[in-house]
Amino acid sequence: MNFLFDSEEVPIQAGDTVASALYRSGRRIFSRSFKYHRPRGLLCCSGKCPNCLVNVDGSPSVRSCVTPALDGMRVRHQNAWPSLENDALSIGQHFDFLMPAGWYYKVFTKPATWHRVEPHIRKAAGLGELFENPQGIPEYEHAWMHAETAVIGGGPAGIQSALDAAERGEQVVLIDDQTELGGHLRYRKQRGADPRERIDALAARANVTLLQRASCFGIYEGNLLGVLLGHPHAGAAERLIHLRAQRIIVATGAYETPLLFDNNDVVGVMLSSAVQRLIHLHSIVPGRRAVIVAHGSEGDEVGADLKQAGVEVVEILAPSEIIAVRGSGEVKGVKSRRGDFACDLVIVCGPRVPDAGLLSQAGAKLQWSDVPGAFVPVGLPLNVSAVGDVTGETPVAAAQHFPDSKRAFVCICVDATSRDLKQGIADGFEEIETLKRYTTATMGPCQGRMCQLNAIQVCSRLTSRSMDETGTTTSRPPNPGVTLGALAGAKHHPIRRTPMHHAHAELGAVWLDMGEWKRPRYYQVAGAGGEAESVAAEYRAVRERAGLIDVGTLGKLIVRGKDAARLLDKVYTSRFSDLRQGRVRYAVMCDDTGVILDDGTVSRLADDRFFVTTTTGNLDFVHQWFDWWLVASGWDVSVTNVTGGLASVNLAGPKARDVLRKLTDLDLDPKAFPYMACREAQTFGVPAILMRIGFVGETGWEIHYPAEHGEEVWNAILVAGAEFGILPFGVEAQRLLRLEKRHVIVGVDTDALTNPFEADMAWVVKLDKEDFIGKAALARAASGGGVREKLVGFVMEGGVPEDGAPVVIGGIPVGRVTSSRYSPHRKAGIGLAFVPPELAAEGAPVRVRVRGQLRTAIVTMQPFYDAEGARLR
Amino acid sequence: MSFLIPCPNCGNRSVYEYRFGGELKQRPEATASAALWHEYSFNKVNRAGEQTEWWFHRAGCKQWIQASRNTVTNEVRKSWIAGEDPA
Numbered sequence A: 001m002n003f004l005f006d007s008e009e010v011p012i013q014a015g016d017t018v019a020s021a022l023y024r025s026g027r028r029i030f031s032r033s034f035k036y037h038r039p040r041g042l043l044c045c046s047g048k049c050p051n052c053l054v055n056v057d058g059s060p061s062v063r064s065c066v067t068p069a070l071d072g073m074r075v076r077h078q079n080a081w082p083s084l085e086n087d088a089l090s091i092g093q094h095f096d097f098l099m100p101a102g103w104y105y106k107v108f109t110k111p112a113t114w115h116r117v118e119p120h121i122r123k124a125a126g127l128g129e130l131f132e133n134p135q136g137i138p139e140y141e142h143a144w145m146h147a148e149t150a151v152i153g154g155g156p157a158g159i160q161s162a163l164d165a166a167e168r169g170e171q172v173v174l175i176d177d178q179t180e181l182g183g184h185l186r187y188r189k190q191r192g193a194d195p196r197e198r199i200d201a202l203a204a205r206a207n208v209t210l211l212q213r214a215s216c217f218g219i220y221e222g223n224l225l226g227v228l229l230g231h232p233h234a235g236a237a238e239r240l241i242h243l244r245a246q247r248i249i250v251a252t253g254a255y256e257t258p259l260l261f262d263n264n265d266v267v268g269v270m271l272s273s274a275v276q277r278l279i280h281l282h283s284i285v286p287g288r289r290a291v292i293v294a295h296g297s298e299g300d301e302v303g304a305d306l307k308q309a310g311v312e313v314v315e316i317l318a319p320s321e322i323i324a325v326r327g328s329g330e331v332k333g334v335k336s337r338r339g340d341f342a343c344d345l346v347i348v349c350g351p352r353v354p355d356a357g358l359l360s361q362a363g364a365k366l367q368w369s370d371v372p373g374a375f376v377p378v379g380l381p382l383n384v385s386a387v388g389d390v391t392g393e394t395p396v397a398a399a400q401h402f403p404d405s406k407r408a409f410v411c412i413c414v415d416a417t418s419r420d421l422k423q424g425i426a427d428g429f430e431e432i433e434t435l436k437r438y439t440t441a442t443m444g445p446c447q448g449r450m451c452q453l454n455a456i457q458v459c460s461r462l463t464s465r466s467m468d469e470t471g472t473t474t475s476r477p478p479n480p481g482v483t484l485g486a487l488a489g490a491k492h493h494p495i496r497r498t499p500m501h502h503a504h505a506e507l508g509a510v511w512l513d514m515g516e517w518k519r520p521r522y523y524q525v526a527g528a529g530g531e532a533e534s535v536a537a538e539y540r541a542v543r544e545r546a547g548l549i550d551v552g553t554l555g556k557l558i559v560r561g562k563d564a565a566r567l568l569d570k571v572y573t574s575r576f577s578d579l580r581q582g583r584v585r586y587a588v589m590c591d592d593t594g595v596i597l598d599d600g601t602v603s604r605l606a607d608d609r610f611f612v613t614t615t616t617g618n619l620d621f622v623h624q625w626f627d628w629w630l631v632a633s634g635w636d637v638s639v640t641n642v643t644g645g646l647a648s649v650n651l652a653g654p655k656a657r658d659v660l661r662k663l664t665d666l667d668l669d670p671k672a673f674p675y676m677a678c679r680e681a682q683t684f685g686v687p688a689i690l691m692r693i694g695f696v697g698e699t700g701w702e703i704h705y706p707a708e709h710g711e712e713v714w715n716a717i718l719v720a721g722a723e724f725g726i727l728p729f730g731v732e733a734q735r736l737l738r739l740e741k742r743h744v745i746v747g748v749d750t751d752a753l754t755n756p757f758e759a760d761m762a763w764v765v766k767l768d769k770e771d772f773i774g775k776a777a778l779a780r781a782a783s784g785g786g787v788r789e790k791l792v793g794f795v796m797e798g799g800v801p802e803d804g805a806p807v808v809i810g811g812i813p814v815g816r817v818t819s820s821r822y823s824p825h826r827k828a829g830i831g832l833a834f835v836p837p838e839l840a841a842e843g844a845p846v847r848v849r850v851r852g853q854l855r856t857a858i859v860t861m862q863p864f865y866d867a868e869g870a871r872l873r
Numbered sequence B: 001m002s003f004l005i006p007c008p009n010c011g012n013r014s015v016y017e018y019r020f021g022g023e024l025k026q027r028p029e030a031t032a033s034a035a036l037w038h039e040y041s042f043n044k045v046n047r048a049g050e051q052t053e054w055w056f057h058r059a060g061c062k063q064w065i066q067a068s069r070n071t072v073t074n075e076v077r078k079s080w081i082a083g084e085d086p087a
């Protein structure tokens, strides 16, 4: 088993992470720093610092020390060119005087300079790069879980809490981010009893779920935990779990942080817990000669481990004794007040900081406590508790020493030194939150874990304030970071297809997405030209012969009951109680501010039964709107969504009657079945609702029939129409045809503020009705109040503006084009536009910007085609 | 935002299953003054504390419910089928 690191084969042993395998194979430099491109090596070995970021299988900035090594993985270094060992940009550190704290703000004071330089800075400083992954884009998934008790952290405290809760009979979920439970007892062998027995007891309980290799990145409202699980199964890279828990126990422990001295970032300077992990979890001999930097007797534990592993412990220095680490690439030795020592490892026993980020997200305050010498969480919210080292129960000690130096790195993520912090404070940024933003210290990939304590302590000293007065920076989720793929989840997009979908596909449909629906945009006929030719042919068929379009995506509701007409009178602006059986009426729905919400048709099939259509996207909204106004009304009405049960087509054109006559016995004579009438009748042998309406401006029928006969009837109409030259037409031709009739599409030609008077549809508002939704506002609009603009038609010779083009007066945009097309009928550009009310007059010229040029268009309040509607009747 | 709303039909469910329908308000008579209509249409009380609201359980029973939510804590202590007696 091995993986590829850049071009070298790296062997894998059982239990290896990418980092442990690399370290064993001799690699010491793992990355280059953000700003100065200084070489960096393993520091924490626990996923809490920025030093081991690599690209794994195409994903950038992956922490190699917590990523299990898998056979065949493709691992690459990042942020260094040409290689980690020789990085051309490391020259930058010798010019650090050019880049003091806040240098962005000081140097780039002119936008022009910044824009010129920014791409180069970005290239030099960016972290990671996206590569094409040979295995394709990984899959991600989401899952939802519930627990009575969720325990975060699988160390001794977490294990005990989970056991206790399990024994009380609760449903327990234990989340741990390591490959095995046990926490620090796995690698701090002198610290306590082997937890194996308790882990086995836990694993044996049926009411305990273990989530391992899973990190909890956030506590959200309602005790919702965000948990990221790596490689849940072979088919997925990550699973994001939404875990809802009644009680949360945080047992995240404490983590070790660095000490400040010159060159404290050199490769080979390692936290004591990191070296213990390498020794005990991966059986690695980390080096040959080590110097330990520790307070008091704190170095004894790791000293014993090192000796046992065969590493010579050269010296144990106190933090105040060390002056600097020698070595530019890797550690060569240590300069101290007690002399110089040659070594290849500098082991730092730093303060252990309670990992209380989740608790502070949950609402706890972090309060400084001199014993243990840490910020400890207080004021925990209800149902959230903390156990173990995260509470600060173990003293941290490690008295600090704070050199003022441009080589003592406080924040290794962004290369901010103690000198930078001092400069920031001198520049006036004394508050920890502003100092953080100015120097960007604590804002890198480790999210403050390695540097927050040191930054606060430096700030507290330099400003002579207590730790509590200085305060902490804010921990926000997600921490640790979450991949965008995991947040996005599965690539799953529901698709709705009408019953005739496959017939459209066979006819060459080119699809248009409308919400979840697929609709034919136009039909690409084999051997014919492109979209323009197809649309022109479909247009001509409808205007000259016959056309057929699938309108199955329209929302369809049956409204039934004694009070059905009463409901429709209330929610629509027109009157329906006087609509005769067998008649159809156009319907516009407004809210109480008079804004148009939707439009459609209402057909009265029987005294107490109406067939209502809605626009494609608004069906659910309209249904909910009906239900809302029915609440507590006591009215006898039921509303049923029959959209999925019906196939719907519109057959239109001068020959439409001849086509339909071949399929039904119904009397289609204009006197027997006039414009705006509806009938229920057998059509091609299936029960159908037929409505004579004319969205596209020709004689036509909208036909609704059972979905299971969708293709059958569709095909029958096309066969019957063949002798007349019928063509199926798509949404694009339909939009052109309706535009020539100046028919409005709600949501395209109206917006979130348009009322019917502005849309030039005063005729749909029946103010003499007793009450309806929007009446009060529309009554005011009728007398001119609140009409800000008016929708007008326009004709433009020699050009077609784009949808959305501005209408301009004296250089100022005063309106906009909502729809515009070239009209074959008018042989000119036509369209709809919102203009100020005073311009809404027949023949008024308006200026419209067409691709940068102002052109004149002439306003019309008439349809562009068949203004009298003769062709509809 | 990730609180729970108890549905009288379906039980405790994530807020994401619902559509918010606004504060419960008294709709004025059609003949009411413009000022009253303006108040109803555009102004919200937005009380800091318990407030009765409309919620539509779109991913559940598809019913309008009313709920008493504490807008400070997002705690929903009580809910009932819209139009029914909250008690």
Ligand code: FES
Pocket: A019, A041, A042, A043, A044, A045, A046, A047, A048, A049, A050, A051, A052, A053, A063, A064, A065, A066
């Ligand atoms: S060494 Fe991997 S995150 Fe610190």
Ligand SMILES: [Zn+2]
Pocket: B007, B008, B009, B010, B011, B057, B060, B061, B062, B063
């Ligand atoms: Zn419900």
